[in-house]
Amino acid sequence: xxxxxxxxxxxxxxxxxxxxxxxxxxxxxxxxxxxxxxxxxxxxxxxxxxxxxxxxxxxxxxxxxxxxxxxxxxxxxxxxxxxxxxxxxxxxxxxxxxxxxxxxxxxxxxxxxxxxxxxxxxxxxxxxxxxxxxxxxxxxxxxxxxxxxxxxxxxxxxxxxxxxxxxxxxxxxxxxxxxxxxxxxxxxxxxxxxxxxxxxxxxxxxxxxxxxxxxxxxxxxxxxxxxxxxxxxxxxxxxxxxxxxxxxxxxxxxxxxxxxxxxxxxxxxxxxxxxxxxxxxxxxxxxxxxxxxxxxxxxxxxxxxxxxxxxxxxxxxxxxxxxxxxxxxxxxxxxxxxxxxxxxxxxxxxxxxxxxxxxxxxxxxxxxxxxxxxxxxxxxxxxxxxxxxxxxxxxxxxxxxxxxxxxxxxxxxxxxxxxxxxxxxxxxxxxxxxxxxxxxxxxxxxxxxxxxxxxxxxxxxxxxxxxxxxxxxxxxxxxxxxxxxxxxxxxxxxxxxxxxxxxxxxxxxxxxxxxxxxxxxxxxxxxxxxxxxxx
Numbered sequence: 001x002x003x004x005x006x007x008x009x010x011x012x013x014x015x016x017x018x019x020x021x022x023x024x025x026x027x028x029x030x031x032x033x034x035x036x037x038x039x040x041x042x043x044x045x046x047x048x049x050x051x052x053x054x055x056x057x058x059x060x061x062x063x064x065x066x067x068x069x070x071x072x073x074x075x076x077x078x079x080x081x082x083x084x085x086x087x088x089x090x091x092x093x094x095x096x097x098x099x100x101x102x103x104x105x106x107x108x109x110x111x112x113x114x115x116x117x118x119x120x121x122x123x124x125x126x127x128x129x130x131x132x133x134x135x136x137x138x139x140x141x142x143x144x145x146x147x148x149x150x151x152x153x154x155x156x157x158x159x160x161x162x163x164x165x166x167x168x169x170x171x172x173x174x175x176x177x178x179x180x181x182x183x184x185x186x187x188x189x190x191x192x193x194x195x196x197x198x199x200x201x202x203x204x205x206x207x208x209x210x211x212x213x214x215x216x217x218x219x220x221x222x223x224x225x226x227x228x229x230x231x232x233x234x235x236x237x238x239x240x241x242x243x244x245x246x247x248x249x250x251x252x253x254x255x256x257x258x259x260x261x262x263x264x265x266x267x268x269x270x271x272x273x274x275x276x277x278x279x280x281x282x283x284x285x286x287x288x289x290x291x292x293x294x295x296x297x298x299x300x301x302x303x304x305x306x307x308x309x310x311x312x313x314x315x316x317x318x319x320x321x322x323x324x325x326x327x328x329x330x331x332x333x334x335x336x337x338x339x340x341x342x343x344x345x346x347x348x349x350x351x352x353x354x355x356x357x358x359x360x361x362x363x364x365x366x367x368x369x370x371x372x373x374x375x376x377x378x379x380x381x382x383x384x385x386x387x388x389x390x391x392x393x394x395x396x397x398x399x400x401x402x403x404x405x406x407x408x409x410x411x412x413x414x415x416x417x418x419x420x421x422x423x424x425x426x427x428x429x430x431x432x433x434x435x436x437x438x439x440x441x442x443x444x445x446x447x448x449x450x451x452x453x454x455x456x457x458x459x460x461x462x463x464x465x466x467x468x469x470x471x472x473x474x475x476x477x478x479x480x481x482x483x484x485x486x487x488x489x490x491x492x493x494x495x496x497x498x499x500x501x502x503x504x505x506x507x508x509x510x511x512x513x514x515x516x517x518x519x520x521x522x523x524x525x526x527x528x529x530x531x532x533x534x535x
Contacts (some may be wrong), residue, residue: 001140001254001327001354044417049455050308052417053297053440053465056525057494063419064440065465066525067311070472074528075313080475085298085347085467086128086318086340088333089291090136091283093449094127094319096292098300098307103127104316106343120342124279128319129339131264131277131332136284137253138261138326140166141356147257155356167255174247181240184225187218188233194218202226229443254326261326268329271362281319289448291319293456294351296447297464298471307453308446311468311524314475318345323352330359333395337366341373346474346482349467350395351380351460357394364405367397371406376474376482378467379411380459382429385503389431401433408482410470410489414441414462415521423496423512426504428459430515436486437493438515439465439522469524477531484534492530493520 044052048062055064084104094103106126108118116123139147142159150156191205192198194215205226208219225236253259262268266276283292295317300310318340322332333350340348348370357363370377382393388411389401397409413435414425425442429435441462448454466489473485480488496512496519513519 001323001352049417049443050445053444054309054311057419061419062417063415063423063494063521064417065311065469065521066523067468070525070528074525075472075476078476080314080472081478082314082316083312083347083471083474084316084318084343084345085312085349085471086320086336086345087291087295087298087349087464088320088336088340089294089323089349089351090288090325091130091281091321092291092295092317092319093283093447094281094317096296096447096449097451098304098447099292099295099317101301101304102299102310102315102317104318120339121275122277122279122339123275125343126279128279128281128321129277129336130280130321131336132321132324133264133277134284135261135263136288136325137249137259138324138328139256139259140254141327141354141358143255143257144327145356145358153358155358159356163255166250170247170250170255174244174251177240177243177247181237181244184221184233184236184240187221188237190214190218191222191233202231249325261324262329266331268331269359271331271334271359274335277321281321283449286449288325289454290323290351290456290460291321292449293444293446293454294349294460294464295319296453297444297461298349298468300447311465312471312475315468315471318343327354327356328352330357330362330394334359334362334366337363337370337377341370341375346375347467347470348375348377349464350377351458351463353380353382353393353395355391355393357392360394360396363395364397367395367409368405371397371408371482374482375408376467376470376485377406377409378463378470379409380463381411381413381431381435383414383427383458383460384429385427385505386429387431388429388435389433393429393434396434398434408486410436410466410486412436412441412459412462412466412522413438413516414457414459415439416442420498421500421509423498424500424502424515425457425459426501427457428462430502431517432514433517435516436490437466437518437520437522438462438496438512441465466522469522469527472524473527473531476528477534480531480534485531488527488530488534489522490518490520492523492526493518494523494526495520 052062053064054067055062056066056069110117111126142162145159230236264276266273299315300308302309302313320336322336397406398404414428415438416425439462442457444461445455499509500512502508
């Protein structure tokens with residue numbers, strides 16, 4: 001499943017109710033500078049909100065990846081090699097104004113002739129492959145396990161228990177989001193009427209003095225929203241609406257036992273049944289925006305005067321549509337990884353994940369295949385705010401904390417745009433063994449279909465940030481192996497010495513180093529310097 005969820009319901013519900021790996025030392029940035037970095041007291045500017053993942057911790061007091069600094073001081077006079085980055089995700093709007101110049105094209109295939117010209121098993125795969133065909137809505141994996149009715153499956157009982165819990169949770173949460181939406185909408189209208197204007201500011205709300213109980217209650221609700229990072233009531237309403245849509249989708253599709261999501265006519269339990277799908281890698285609808293957002297973080301055209309700058313230049317994006325509105329099929333992911341490797345990708349981004357995987361061995365074999373063929377796989381850690389050393393999340397390159405099948409697999413947790421105790425995104429999974437690094441993942445601005453842009457959050461956004469850094473290293477230092485690039489990314493990050501809030505729970509405070517193998521956050525500037533010094 002695409003790793004984006006609505007903002008934390010518990011936090012917002014409380015508002016409504018009260019209103020109503022170790023490694024080498026840091027190269028370029030002395031540790032004492034980081035430890036002495038003042039917390040950023042002022043709110044982020046609009047530009048900082050749109051670019052924070054590229055900013056520099058010491059200069060900007062924002063825990064970005066020093067991407068701008070890398071371009072200004074290291075890359076500016078260099079010419080790199082083109083790197084193909086495969087994005088296994090939902091469809092990508094390859095016609096987007098900020099992506100159309102960075103799309104991979106299979107030069108060995110003749111468009112539209114209905115012939116597999118390059119003999120790779122995929123007909124007319126011009127910009128990648130669509131393993132979903134015309135489908136988009138899909139069940140979660142544990143629902144598919146129940147529907148199959150195979151009680152000998154060791155996961156069957158757990159699936160039944162999880163279904164009962166998740167179905168009731170979805171009903172309850174949808175009702176609560178519906179209620180919250182109406183209450184926020186009412187508060188917005190009350191304040192707008194009191195001020196006699198719709199486009200009021202936070203300052204306008206703070207200045208309200210009244211004995212009207214309804215207005216006072218509305219002001220309290222809006223101010224609580226502002227305190228949680230929302231700029232205006234429109235942003236709150238949009239976020240709450242996203243929650244309504246999320247749980248509506250769960251009930252209508254993800255948890256619907258009667259849904260027949262698969263449209264490709266193949267057997268998803270037979271890895272040898274191939275050739276299904278088609279070459280149309282575009283989104284099925286405008287709302288299918290996840291893959292486009294991920295692609296923009298990696299490689300949106302730089303300095304073209306439009307939208308955003310991706311982390312990496314010299315990139316071609318290969319689009320592999322394999323992640324539906326629901327849980328991906330193991331078969332699709334395994335074949336997509338192999339397609340990427342066989343067709344020239346040097347980096348693969350996987351911003352998806354699930355907690356049940358009947359054919360996880362197929363995917364691990366594909367991950368091992370990528371590693372054996374010098375390809376990096378950048379993996380999102382997941383958004384449940386849990387320790388994935390203690391609970392399996394798929395895909396992965398190991399069973400539990402057992403031996404890894406690949407030394408080119410990187411799992412990424414998500415950072416917030418604020419240095420200090422609150423820098424770990426509350427939704428981000430973590431793990432001293434299974435999460436390698438952290439990178440910017442909350443409140444990330446990027447491309448969405450039909451030449452639009454939006455802010456989204458998740459480890460889905462952190463993984464492509466790291467994929468962009470990996471692509472930069474492979475572009476400017478192409479002789480380095482994928483395994484070397486992984487180690488450079490882990491070793492060159494900025495170490496974080498502070499204690500941090502874990503899982504969004506203020507009472508759970510731990511050293512940052514306990515949440516990740518490297519105990520570091522990714523830094524492009526340092527990574528490129530280390531790459532230049534690596535033989």
